[in-house]
Structures are given as C-alpha cells and as structure tokens.
Amino acid sequence: MDCIFCKIVNEEIPCYKIAENEHAIAFLDIMPITKGHFLVIPKKHFEFAEDAPEELMANLMILATRLAAAAKKALKCDGINFIINSGKRAGQIVPHVHLHVVPRYNDDGIYWPWPQGELDNETASTLINSIENAL
Ligand code: 5GP
Ligand code: ZN
Numbered sequence: 001m002d003c004i005f006c007k008i009v010n011e012e013i014p015c016y017k018i019a020e021n022e023h024a025i026a027f028l029d030i031m032p033i034t035k036g037h038f039l040v041i042p043k044k045h046f047e048f049a050e051d052a053p054e055e056l057m058a059n060l061m062i063l064a065t066r067l068a069a070a071a072k073k074a075l076k077c078d079g080i081n082f083i084i085n086s087g088k089r090a091g092q093i094v095p096h097v098h099l100h101v102v103p104r105y106n107d108d109g110i111y112w113p114w115p116q117g118e119l120d121n122e123t124a125s126t127l128i129n130s131i132e133n134a135l
Contacts, residue, residue, distance in 0.1 A: 001045060003045055003094075003095065003096050004094060004096070005041050005045075005094055005096035005098065006045050006096060008025070008027065008041075009025060009041070009043050015027035015028070015030075016028040018038055018067060019063065019066075019067060020043075020063075021059065021062070021063050022043075022059075023042060023043055023044075023056060023059040023060075024040055024041065024042055024043060024059050024060050024062075024063045025040070025041055025043060026038055026039065026040045026041075026063055026064070026067050026101075027039060029100070033100075033102050033110070034077075034102055034103050034104060034105060034108050034110070035075060035077075035103065035105070036071050036074075036075045036077065036103040037100065037101070037102045037103065038067065038071070038100075038101050039098045039099065039100060039101070040060050040063050040064045040067070040098065040099045040101065041060070041096060041097060041098045041099070042056050042059070042060060042096075042097055044056065045096055046096070046097045047095045047096065047097070048086045048087060048092075048097065049084045049086045049097050050086060052097050057097075060097070060099050061099070064082060064099050064101050067101065068080050068082070068101050071101070071103055072103070075103050077103035077104055077105055078104055078105055078106045079103075079104035080101060080102065080103055080104060081100070081101075081102040081104060082099060082100070082101055082102075083099070083100040083102060084097070084098070084099050084100070085100075
C-alpha cells in the first residue's frame with residue numbers, strides 16, 4: 001500500500017522517532033505547527049479514527065498522554081492541543097490515522113478559528129437519540 005505513514009512504520013522512510021509501544025509509534029511532525037509538534041500513529045493501517053478498533057485508539061491515547069506529559073515538562077509549553085483530523089472535510093491529508101500533539105505557547109499567535117453555534121433542548125435530544133440508535 002502506498003501510504004507514507006505505513007512506510008514510516010516499516011522503516012522504509014525515516015522519521016524523528018520519539019517513542020513506540022506494541023501498537024503505536026510517535027514521531028516529530030515534519031512541518032510542525034509549533035515547537036515539539038508530534039504525531040502518534042497506529043502501526044496498523046486504518047484510514048479513519050472512527051473506523052479503527054476502540055482498543056487501538058485507546059492505545060494511541062496512552063502513548064500520547066505519556067509523551068505529552070514529558071513534552072510539557074521538557075518544553076515548558078503553556079498548553080497542548082490533541083487533535084485528530086478524520087476525513088478530507090476535517091482536514092485529514094495523510095490517510096492513515098494520526099493524533100497530533102501540538103504544544104502551545106502563550107506567544108504562539110495561533111487562535112482557535114471555529115465559530116460557536118447554539119444548542120436547544122429539542123435539537124440536543126434529537127441528536128442524542130440518533131447517535132444512540134446508531135450504536
Ligand atoms: P493531517 O492534515 O492529515 O491531519 O496531518 C498530516 C500531518 O503529517 C501534517 O502535519 C504533516 O506535516 C505531517 N507529515 C506529512 N508527511 C510526513 C512525513 O513524511 N513525515 C512526518 N514526520 N510528518 C509528515
Ligand atoms: Zn498506512
């Protein structure tokens with residue numbers, strides 16, 4: 001399969017690896033948003049996070065949490081964004097599940113750009129029902 005992250009997992013192309021466990025590998029993002037931006041990916045290929053096994057996603061988060069705590073200590077950042085873009089519309093470019101861990105700094109000049117909507121009771125219960133019915 002012609003997947004750049006599978007090639008990193010298989011060591012066909014290099015990466016700046018930070019750590020790995022049985023299921024996941026973490027390495028520095030080649031085009032970092034901020035200093036210390038890294039990715040945590042499953043060793044097994046899945047395109048979308050929501051289609052991957054729940055346990056595998058939990059394993060990503062275990063490694064990400066451990067490394068984010070270390071990065072916070074090492075880099076003295078002021079916050080961290082944990083981000084998964086799933087699907088083109090959500091900004092996913094590399095079609096292999098990956099969790100971005102982006103250290104944030106008070107002076108990084110990056111602002112959350114999303115608009116804030118509104119939620120009423122009727123919409124909330126319709127949404128909850130439709131998600132519950134799809135479980
Ligand atoms: P996405 O937009 O799919 O959520 O993010 C993909 C990320 O992968 C981007 O931040 C991009 O910089 C990173 N990336 C793409 N190709 C490579 C690569 O070959 N090596 C590394 N380390 N990062 C990559
Ligand atoms: Zn892959």
